[in-house]
Amino acid sequence: MSRFDPHSWCDDGQAVVVHLDLDWTVDFIAHTLTGQVSIRLREPAGGTLDLDARDLDIRDVTTTDGATIPWSMAETDPIMGGRLRLDLPDDTSGIVIRYATGANAVALGWLEPQQTAGGEHPFMFTQCQPIHARTLVPCQDTPRHRVTYTAKVTVPAPLKAVMSAAGTGSESDNDGQTTWRFDMPQAIPTYLLALAVGNLTHADLGPRSCVYAEPETVEKAAWEFAEVESMIDSAERIFGPYVWDRFDMLVMPPAFPYGGMENPRLTFLTPTLIAGDRSQVNVVAHELAHSWTGNLVTNATMNDFWLNEGFTVYAERRILEEIYGVEYANLQGVIRRNALQVHLDNFGLDSDLTKLRTDLEGIDPDEVFSLVPYEKGAQFVLLLEDAVGRKAFDTFLLDYIDTFRFQSITTEEFVVFLEEKLPGVLDRINGRHWIFDPGMPGNELPVGSARLDEIRHLATGWLDGARPDPAVASTWSTDEWQLFLQDLPRALPPDDCRWLDETFGLTAKGNYEILVEWLTVAAASAYGPALPRVREVLTDVGRMKYLKPLYGALVGNPQTADLAREIFADVADSYHPLSRGSIAGMIDKIV
Numbered sequence: 001m002s003r004f005d006p007h008s009w010c011d012d013g014q015a016v017v018v019h020l021d022l023d024w025t026v027d028f029i030a031h032t033l034t035g036q037v038s039i040r041l042r043e044p045a046g047g048t049l050d051l052d053a054r055d056l057d058i059r060d061v062t063t064t065d066g067a068t069i070p071w072s073m074a075e076t077d078p079i080m081g082g083r084l085r086l087d088l089p090d091d092t093s094g095i096v097i098r099y100a101t102g103a104n105a106v107a108l109g110w111l112e113p114q115q116t117a118g119g120e121h122p123f124m125f126t127q128c129q130p131i132h133a134r135t136l137v138p139c140q141d142t143p144r145h146r147v148t149y150t151a152k153v154t155v156p157a158p159l160k161a162v163m164s165a166a167g168t169g170s171e172s173d174n175d176g177q178t179t180w181r182f183d184m185p186q187a188i189p190t191y192l193l194a195l196a197v198g199n200l201t202h203a204d205l206g207p208r209s210c211v212y213a214e215p216e217t218v219e220k221a222a223w224e225f226a227e228v229e230s231m232i233d234s235a236e237r238i239f240g241p242y243v244w245d246r247f248d249m250l251v252m253p254p255a256f257p258y259g260g261m262e263n264p265r266l267t268f269l270t271p272t273l274i275a276g277d278r279s280q281v282n283v284v285a286h287e288l289a290h291s292w293t294g295n296l297v298t299n300a301t302m303n304d305f306w307l308n309e310g311f312t313v314y315a316e317r318r319i320l321e322e323i324y325g326v327e328y329a330n331l332q333g334v335i336r337r338n339a340l341q342v343h344l345d346n347f348g349l350d351s352d353l354t355k356l357r358t359d360l361e362g363i364d365p366d367e368v369f370s371l372v373p374y375e376k377g378a379q380f381v382l383l384l385e386d387a388v389g390r391k392a393f394d395t396f397l398l399d400y401i402d403t404f405r406f407q408s409i410t411t412e413e414f415v416v417f418l419e420e421k422l423p424g425v426l427d428r429i430n431g432r433h434w435i436f437d438p439g440m441p442g443n444e445l446p447v448g449s450a451r452l453d454e455i456r457h458l459a460t461g462w463l464d465g466a467r468p469d470p471a472v473a474s475t476w477s478t479d480e481w482q483l484f485l486q487d488l489p490r491a492l493p494p495d496d497c498r499w500l501d502e503t504f505g506l507t508a509k510g511n512y513e514i515l516v517e518w519l520t521v522a523a524a525s526a527y528g529p530a531l532p533r534v535r536e537v538l539t540d541v542g543r544m545k546y547l548k549p550l551y552g553a554l555v556g557n558p559q560t561a562d563l564a565r566e567i568f569a570d571v572a573d574s575y576h577p578l579s580r581g582s583i584a585g586m587i588d589k590i591v
């Protein structure tokens with residue numbers, strides 16, 4: 001037996017699954033998917049096949065010809081879930097598993113009508129990354145393998161189903177059910193399987209992109225994301241042809257736990273990006289960039305997650321640089337470098353979790369999610385670029401993507417490739433230290449500008465009396481505000497909070513990046529007048545990027561810890577299981 005992915009029961013010595021044919025009926029009352037999966041193997045095989053399966057109700061397992069396949073749920077693990085062990089008859093090429101998902105399936109988010117923009121219809125969506133596809137379908141849930149898929153999804157009318165696949169039509173029956181069909185011809189790791197069902201319509205944005213959203217949101221979304229085609233063009237110039245045919249986007253209800261998820265052909269986006277000023281489109285650039293770094297060249301396991309996210313953050317900034325210029329891209333870099341520092345400080349600079357190449361055996365990847373693979377990863381890629389020059393690095397990138405397209409690689413495989421293509425550069429930048437050791441090596445590239453430094457000084461000099469000139473600060477961009485608020489000391493005295501709030505109307509801001517950054521300062525300062533707004537945000541929005549710092553600030557202050565507990569008790573039921581799980585951990589730590 002040889003398992004190569006610490007988060008999957010998949011065994012290297014066994015048959016390989018290459019195609020899934022899914023047939024699901026979505027039950028909004030029981031909160032389950034019921035149906036079957038037909039699995040095709042790469043080559044006919046017999047004997048043991050281990051699949052990942054979590055919280056699944058397995059009903060029966062046969063070959064495609066109907067012969068019974070003995071099975072057992074052989075082992076379960078608190079992080080990996082169950083190991084579904086099949087005993088295949090000789091020469092099995094297809095397997096049919098009839099099953100239903102469990103009520104606690106982590107991949108599934110079920111929303112009540114009042115949690116949607118329209119307020120009339122329920123909504124459901126999946127989130128499979130990193131290791132939750134196994135709660136949706138029994139599979140080899142490791143990014144080391146890829147599958148193509150076809151699907152048939154039956155939902156109550158008038159709801160529409162969309163997937164990370166091409167839609168191939170729909171039929172309605174007389175019982176008020178509609179069946180939607182899909183085909184995903186490009187092979188993907190299972191974490192990119194995705195389904196959403198809701199009252200959805202769409203608006204076209206360009207020849208190969210549209211945005212899906214509820215009718216109440218679609219127009220605003222179309223305006224906010226209108227630049228997507230020019231982003232695809234930029235990305236193609238840098239990384240090579242876009243191979244996924246379409247780049248559509250789906251605006252989720254606010255309970256979506258992430259900013260974006262790069263489901264191929266259909267990126268999922270939080271509605272908090274719709275700020276009315278296109279200030280949050282970096283998330284679109286990011287998810288788009290995954291079409292090359294992540295979806296085409298994929299991390300072999302979560303130990304190599306930085307290959308996905310570090311390269312994608314680098315790529316995201318390249319796209320932003322092309323469209324908005326280098327200042328804009330740099331400012332984003334500085335803001336996220338600041339946010340990285342908070343995560344580094346939380347882990348401690350000697351923590352293994354600050355390595356790029358991690359060893360997450362026995363560790364739940366969701367629990368240790370941080371900006372390390374993102375921003376430390378991007379800093380490392382930037383150093384590579386800086387060491388060889390942009391022109392040579394661009395050649396390397398094209399080569400990297402072309403060499404490993406539709407493959408999954410380990411960090412070690414990446415290092416071998418890098419050494420072959422750009423010999424000596426790794427040593428020149430102290431690269432092994434960057435990849436395999438904790439902390440931040442001393443040779444980070446500095447980023448900054450006079451304007452940036454000015455804003456930072458206003459914030460860091462706060463306690464010495466520095467104050468922004470209201471006339472100037474009212475012209476700041478979202479990013480500039482964010483930077484200023486990030487750099488403010490906390491806690492601030494109540495009078496200072498009041499001055500900031502009254503002068504700049506921060507509690508009333510509709511832009512979530514500014515609002516949450518401010519509310520984090522206000523909550524850490526136990527500034528009473530902002531607390532009702534904190535509660536509102538924690539009730540309305542499920543994006544973990546906002547929940548974690550806000551709950552963190554409340555929990556960290558004895559004056560507001562009880563409030564955190566109270567709010568959570570009130571709204572936890574409406575959170576996605578992932579958000580609920582991660583915040584429950586914080587609440588449990590209150591003494």
Ligand code: BES
Pocket residue numbers: 129130258259260261262282283286287290309369374545
């Ligand atoms: N793939 C991630 C989201 C993710 C990571 C989901 C790990 C589950 C486990 C996605 O591409 C992402 O990074 N989203 C970011 C946006 C970004 C601009 C950094 C987010 O959600 O904030």
Ligand code: ZN
Pocket residue numbers: 286290308309312
């Ligand atoms: Zn990402």
